[in-house]
Ligand SMILES: O=C(CO)COP(=O)(O)O
Ligand SMILES: O=C[C@H](O)COP(=O)(O)O
Ligand SMILES: [Zn+2]
């Protein structure tokens with residue numbers, strides 16, 4: 001069933017488990033996400049960025065909405081990193097049940113004003129809202145506290161932000177970053193900061209940049225002719241820990257991009273005569289489904305639907 005983000009995330013926060021919010025850009029990605037959620041009886045969030053809307057538009061949104069409505073588990077369609085009030089309203093018109101307004105690059109008061117405006121309109125339409133406070137970006141474990149505080153989310157500020165905006169769930173900067181290069185070795189996430197914010201705020205917290213960039217997928221990518229440098233993601237244990245302390249929405253895009261490309265590369269490498277797109281994209285879908293299954297296991301959402 002198609003539900004709001006809040007319907008999925010409030011129980012997750014209360015139950016101390018995480019729900020994957022996977023980015024989609026086509027039918028196969030959407031199927032991998034929603035069909036795996038059904039297989040595992042897990043709630044799930046499917047999200048489209050503004051780039052995904054530009055690429056797939058209402059056609060893609062309708063695929064997600066149709067699969068969600070027919071699904072036997074709760075599914076929300078969420079706008080990832082909405083950049084303006086107009087963008088959030090456009091997504092709501094398209095049928096999204098959850099929107100992110102990301103004004104985190106603006107000064108605090110402007111972030112509050114922009115977010116509050118979206119919250120007021122979205123709530124009137126029964127749509128839930130995510131906002132972001134702090135700057136995403138990899139940080140090294142040895143970095144001094146003052147430097148961390150310069151861009152990671154300040155707990156007291158987070159409390160004021162939620163009070164002033166009425167936002168439903170909050171993305172916090174905890175040292176993660178987008179993409180396949182999150183830092184050398186084991187990328188750092190600031191568990192103490194999550195715990196502190198989780199103690200002060202009872203709403204669901206959101207972790208962006210949470211792909212695991214599994215070594216096995218990176219190796220398969222290389223073995224099938226792909227080129228990638230020192231890729232590294234967020235360790236499974238770090239996500240498990242974060243979900244115990246307030247993280248309820250866990251954003252994953254890079255892992256599905258890698259998995260999809262691995263599937264395509266392997267089919268074409270191993271079957272030079274193949275040109276049936278169902279063989280190519282079908283394999284991509286299978287590799288992505290395995291990633292979604294793994295992530296749902298790590299986050300603890302299996303069986304929660
Ligand atoms: O945060 C994300 C989307 O908003 C995706 O993060 P990854 O690049 O780690 O997959
Ligand atoms: O956070 C960003 C997501 O990975 C979406 O990326 P995109 O804007 O390239 O679709
Ligand atoms: Zn993000």
Ligand SMILES: [Zn+2]
Pocket residue numbers: 241244245
């Ligand atoms: Zn703990």
